[in-house]
Amino acid sequence: MRLKNYLLNTTTKFGNYKDIIGKNFSDFSFIVQQLFTTVPAHLKRTQEALFERLNAIQDLGISYLSPSRSGRSLSGGELQRLRLVAAVTGYLDGMLFCLDEPAAGLHSDDAIKLFSVLESIKKRGNTLVLMEHHPEIISRADWIIEMGEGAGKNGGKILFQGTLKDFLLQENSPTRNWLLRLNKSKESPRKIPDQSKNLEVKNFSKFGIQPISAKFPLGHFSVITGPSGSGKSTLLFEHLIPEFQKETYAPLGLKKINILSTGSFQGNKRSTIASAIQISSPLRELFASLPESKLRGYSAKKFATHTPGGRCETCKGEGILTSPDGFEESECPVCLGKRFRDEVLEIRFKSLSFADILDLSVEEAMYLFEAFPNFFQKLKTLADTGLGYLHLGQTTNQLSNGERARLRLSIALQKKTTEPSLYLFDEPARGLHEIDIQKLLELFFALCKQGHTLIAIEHSKDFIQNADYVLELKTNHSSQ
Numbered sequence: 505m506r507l508k509n510y511l512l513n514t515t516t517k518f519g520n521y522k523d524i525i526g527k528n529f530s531d532f533s534f535i536v537q538q539l540f541t542t543v544p545a546h547l548k549r550t551q552e553a554l555f556e557r558l559n560a561i562q563d564l565g566i567s568y569l570s571p572s573r574s575g576r577s578l579s580g581g582e583l584q585r586l587r588l589v590a591a592v593t594g595y596l597d598g599m600l601f602c603l604d605e606p607a608a609g610l611h612s613d614d615a616i617k618l619f620s621v622l623e624s625i626k627k628r629g630n631t632l633v634l635m636e637h638h639p640e641i642i643s644r645a646d647w648i649i650e651m652g653e654g655a656g657k658n659g660g661k662i663l664f665q666g667t668l669k670d671f672l673l674q675e676n677s678p679t680r681n682w683l684l685r686l687n688k689s690k691e692s693p694r695k696i697p698d699q700s701k702n703l704e705v706k707n708f709s710k711f712g713i714q715p716i717s718a719k720f721p722l723g724h725f726s727v728i729t730g731p732s733g734s735g736k737s738t739l740l741f742e743h744l745i746p747e748f749q750k751e752t753y754a755p756l757g758l759k760k761i762n763i764l765s766t767g768s769f770q771g772n773k774r775s776t777i778a779s780a781i782q783i784s785s786p787l788r789e790l791f792a793s794l795p796e797s798k799l800r801g802y803s804a805k806k807f808a809t810h811t812p813g814g815r816c817e818t819c820k821g822e823g824i825l826t827s828p829d830g831f832e833e834s835e836c837p838v839c840l841g842k843r844f845r846d847e848v849l850e851i852r853f854k855s856l857s858f859a860d861i862l863d864l865s866v867e868e869a870m871y872l873f874e875a876f877p878n879f880f881q882k883l884k885t886l887a888d889t890g891l892g893y894l895h896l897g898q899t900t901n902q903l904s905n906g907e908r909a910r911l912r913l914s915i916a917l918q919k920k921t922t923e924p925s926l927y928l929f930d931e932p933a934r935g936l937h938e939i940d941i942q943k944l945l946e947l948f949f950a951l952c953k954q955g956h957t958l959i960a961i962e963h964s965k966d967f968i969q970n971a972d973y974v975l976e977l978k979t980n981h982s983s984q
């Protein structure tokens with residue numbers, strides 16, 4: 505707490521500022537209402553707004569959090585709903601709310617709670633449009649629009665629009681069939697793995713969560729699920745990872761760890777698909793090794809966009825120009841979006857220039873580089889996660905959250921080793937549609953076959969039904 509001592513010396517019957525903001529939101533609401541029974545007229549509005557937000561936090565089921573809790577210790581689901589608090593409070597009507605996957609990463613119970621909050625916004629006279637994959641939300645919507653058929657170039661078609669009743673009659677709808685399948689199979693009988701070797705957790709507890717004990721089978725795929733605040737992320741980040749670092753699991757033969765969490769992809773404005781999967785630099789070297797390059801004395805640097813040499817200097821190799829306010833982008837008039845100077849584009853590999861190759865989709869590039877294992881393997885892993893339609897030169901900041909998560913997964917999978925490893929995933933299926941989830945699961949099973957141990961935090965029913973071991977955590981907070 506970075507407050508001067510004299511401020512902390514001011515106390516109320518509930519303690520000082522630090523004590524109060526350290527309480528959970530349930531207790532905090534109570535204290536605030538006790539402390540501010542009368543406020544000066546000019547603060548009335550502020551007080552009302554504060555109470556309103558506190559009520560929204562209660563409705564969204566996250567009142568076990570405390571105001572002082574660090575943002576970094578929150579799970580994805582908690583963050584999503586905290587952000588929503590600001591959007592749902594107030595008396596606005598006649599508004600159009602467009603929400604991008606608000607239920608992503610939510611357990612069914614939490615998704616239903618979220619839906620009731622959305623309902624109350626609707627009842628005030630607002631319109632909500634959600635982009636959403638969560639089965640609990642889809643099956644409660646007033647109007648469903650199904651887009652398809654594939655991703656990227658193959659998408660953009662409206663396959664269906666109408667009410668749930670009509671939607672359920674669409675025998676050819678992939679989403680409808682998926683919903684029906686999820687509802688039919690409750691808890692499918694899981695294979696009981698060999699219990700002799702387990703990664704064991706005994707009575708772990710932190711941040712006030714209920715003590716957790718678990719036995720994750722080695723060489724298998726486990727899922728940790730449960731509502732927000734039940735301690736899933738805490739178990740992963742505050743226990744499994746630190747214990748691995750302390751070599752607790754070394755006697756089990758687990759030598760390496762791969763951690764894959766959601767969140768923004770670490771990349772800058774220039775980070776492209778090609779650079780993310782690390783084929784940029786071999787690609788530049790390949791071009792520099794071509795006879796024509798050697799004749800002209802072009803080094804790999806000539807094909808770089810991050811340094812001057814071969815790139816278009818008008819757009820600094822970005823292919824686009826950004827207006828001074830940063831909001832508008834237009835194609836560079838000099839290189840016409842090609843990013844390079846003409847002389848560089850004269851160098852051809854299998855009749856394609858460097859810019860032509862950056863324009864290829866991952867799948868197209870896979871065929872081009874079939875005989876180059878160095879490129880092929882990286883491209884194939886990406887295509888296997890369902891991202892074959894992305895273009896090599898596409899910047900990573902244009903990707904949706906789901907695409908970004910899979911890109912990260914693909915990068916993690918490329919590091920696959922023969923040594924038995926522990927793979928930890930934080931909501932790998934977040935924002936993914938069923939077809940893509942199936943692709944992911946296949947990758948997961950392949951990893952298990954190679955002897956790796958996988959543990960994922962996930963709420964997707966497809967994942968839970970396919971896991972070898974499921975740990976379902978419950979919330980148990982003193983205030984609820």
Ligand SMILES: [Zn+2]
Nearest residue numbers: 816819836839
């Ligand atoms: Zn340019």
